[in-house]
Amino acid sequence: MHRLLPLGMALSVALLALVACEGKSTATMENSSTGSAGPRKPPLSLGAQVGQLAFFDKNLSGGRNMSCASCHDPQYAYGPPNSVSVQLGSDITQTGVRAVPSLRYRESTPAYSDDAPNPDGVTSNSPGGGFMWDGRAATLATQAGMPLLNPLEMNNSSKDAVVKAVRNGTYAGLFKQAFGVDVFNNTDAAFEALGTAIQALETEDLSFHPYSSKYDLHVFNKVGGTLTPAERRGEVVFHSTGVSNCSGCHYTGANFNGNSGLMTDFTYQALGAPRNDRSIPNNPDPIPANNDPKYFDMGLCGPYRTDHMPATPDTANPYCGMFKVPGLRNVATRGAFFHNGVLHSLDQVVNFYNTRDTNPEYWYPANSNDRSGTPQANPSWALQPVHVPGATVNKYNDLPTSQQGSIDEEVPMGTGEGGDKTLASGTRPRQPGSAPVMTPQQIADLVCFLGTLSDGYQPSSAAPTTGRCVK
Numbered sequence: 299m300h301r302l303l304p305l306g307m308a309l310s311v312a313l314l315a316l317v318a319c320e321g322k323s324t325a326t327m328e329n330s331s332t333g334s335a336g337p338r339k340p341p342l343s344l345g346a347q348v349g350q351l352a353f354f355d356k357n358l359s360g361g362r363n364m365s366c367a368s369c370h371d372p373q374y375a376y377g378p379p380n381s382v383s384v385q386l387g388s389d390i391t392q393t394g395v396r397a398v399p400s401l402r403y404r405e406s407t408p409a410y411s412d413d414a415p416n417p418d419g420v421t422s423n424s425p426g427g428g429f430m431w432d433g434r435a436a437t438l439a440t441q442a443g444m445p446l447l448n449p450l451e452m453n454n455s456s457k458d459a460v461v462k463a464v465r466n467g468t469y470a471g472l473f474k475q476a477f478g479v480d481v482f483n484n485t486d487a488a489f490e491a492l493g494t495a496i497q498a499l500e501t502e503d504l505s506f507h508p509y510s511s512k513y514d515l516h517v518f519n520k521v522g523g524t525l526t527p528a529e530r531r532g533e534v535v536f537h538s539t540g541v542s543n544c545s546g547c548h549y550t551g552a553n554f555n556g557n558s559g560l561m562t563d564f565t566y567q568a569l570g571a572p573r574n575d576r577s578i579p580n581n582p583d584p585i586p587a588n589n590d591p592k593y594f595d596m597g598l599c600g601p602y603r604t605d606h607m608p609a610t611p612d613t614a615n616p617y618c619g620m621f622k623v624p625g626l627r628n629v630a631t632r633g634a635f636f637h638n639g640v641l642h643s644l645d646q647v648v649n650f651y652n653t654r655d656t657n658p659e660y661w662y663p664a665n666s667n668d669r670s671g672t673p674q675a676n677p678s679w680a681l682q683p684v685h686v687p688g689a690t691v692n693k694y695n696d697l698p699t700s701q702q703g704s705i706d707e708e709v710p711m712g713t714g715e716g717g718d719k720t721l722a723s724g725t726r727p728r729q730p731g732s733a734p735v736m737t738p739q740q741i742a743d744l745v746c747f748l749g750t751l752s753d754g755y756q757p758s759s760a761a762p763t764t765g766r767c768v769k
């Protein structure tokens with residue numbers, strides 16, 4: 299339905315995009331949201347000004363020690379400022395359960411639907427859209443209320459506590475100006491207004507969608523946008539359906555609102571990311587919730603969204619294990635990858651795609667009763683430092699066995715043939731010991747290409763002559 303925009307709408311969207319480009323082409327620095335003297339930018343609405351003050355306001359947390367920006371740091375593309383897999387909360391004895399996403403380029407995410415059209419206009423409808431790794435927030439405004447009340451995050455005891463902090467704070471006057479003099483009379487309405495303010499900030503402020511990467515200069519054929527040979531090869535690999543198939547999910551074409559290059563089609567897939575727990579030797583930051591062997595974070599089927607729970611834990615449910623395809627802009631500024639933050643470098647991520655099924659012993663622990671042989675070293679990027687040849691491996695160990703039928707077997711993980719996604723259908727996963735689809739050179743080139751997606755790129759007068767992405 300959303301696929302075909304009426305021409306007028308498409309045009310105005312294109313015009314808006316042009317205006318946005320105009321603003322950004324002069325911008326050498328990222329549009330600071332703390333109002334530094336930089337290039338002129340469109341003034342924020344009153345609501346967005348409130349949102350900006352609230353976003354950085356530590357008084358909006360139970361311990362008065364944490365703002366949205368503590369986890370979503372503007373210096374790190376509104377992602378986490380460290381490489382820890384999951385962050386501490388305002389109550390510092392508590393730790394989150396999922397990796398913190400970047401907040402850039404989120405404003406055009408449609409609300410979640412089980413039957414969402416795909417922006418490529420070809421792929422059939424499937425679960426898509428929504429905020430959070432499981433899409434459970436329909437809008438940025440409702441999303442904003444969640445961390446405020448989450449005991450593992452900002453840890454306020456009630457909406458009332460949050461509204462009191464705003465009413466007693468420095469921008470209470472501006473809040474009333476934006477949302478009405480009576481706004482504080484009704485706690486629910488005031489709490490909702492705070493969400494509306496934060497959404498306005500995330501939508502209006504150019505620092506949330508600066509389009510200032512080398513990739514942007516490249517796709518618009520602008521000065522400084524010439525990719526190095528390695529980056530260019532990486533781009534070709536990224537789009538190659540038979541090799542990496544990256545853009546099959548990290549879609550680069552125009553999205554529903556006309557914006558392109560967001561590197562997501564907003565769909566959900568089950569990639570079988572390894573469980574982030576103590577089964578990984580020397581794991582610097584296992585997720586505490588995973589100490590409970592019965593706890594599984596299964597994305598679309600719970601536990602944090604509750605509308606697709608399996609009838610019983612043993613009833614196979616295709617939604618289990620599915621997480622949102624994240625946009626890849628600024629991904630090179632991250633230090634923790636996938637919904638559980640289990641991987642810590644892009645090299646590791648791409649090698650995971652390449653060898654999840656050909657060499658599961660690199661990623662998953664051996665079954666405990668099967669570790670008797672002489673261990674051999676795994677590659678340096680593997681999660682498991684060694685494996686015992688011939689030992690069976692606890693594959694897809696972050697999903698109960700009954701739910702492993704959801705695992706995605708598209709290229710580059712599997713061979714992709716057939717319409718049936720169940721493991722029982724046979725040959726779809728690449729078999730252990732068979733050759734991975736990507737070469738080490740292709741992997742290195744892909745990582746170079748991903749590096750071009752970082753905002754704040756300064757085209758230098760001379761082309762770089764050193765570094766692994768030059769040639």
Ligand code: HEC
Nearest residue numbers: 365366369385396397398399429430431432441442445451
């Ligand atoms: C303690 C760290 C932390 C704090 C503080 C925090 N967040 Fe988040 N944020 C997260 C995590 C973790 C997720 C992913 C949660 C999930 O998927 O269940 C997230 C997800 C989001 C998303 C969804 C992004 C997407 O790609 O779908 C938005 C938007 C967001 N946060 C905005 C905010 C705002 C606004 C605040 C302040 C009111 C805030 N966050 C405070 C950790 C934090």
Ligand code: HEC
Nearest residue numbers: 542543544547567569571621622623624635636637647708
């Ligand atoms: C079948 C769809 C699909 C394909 C193909 C695919 N991805 Fe992904 N990608 C995902 C999903 C889904 C996630 C999130 C998985 C999770 O968190 O459990 C993800 C996560 C990532 C992340 C981590 C981002 C973050 O913020 O944590 C990177 C990097 C990435 N993919 C790169 C690639 C590259 C490079 C390729 C090609 C080699 C590729 N992807 C192919 C669906 C896909």
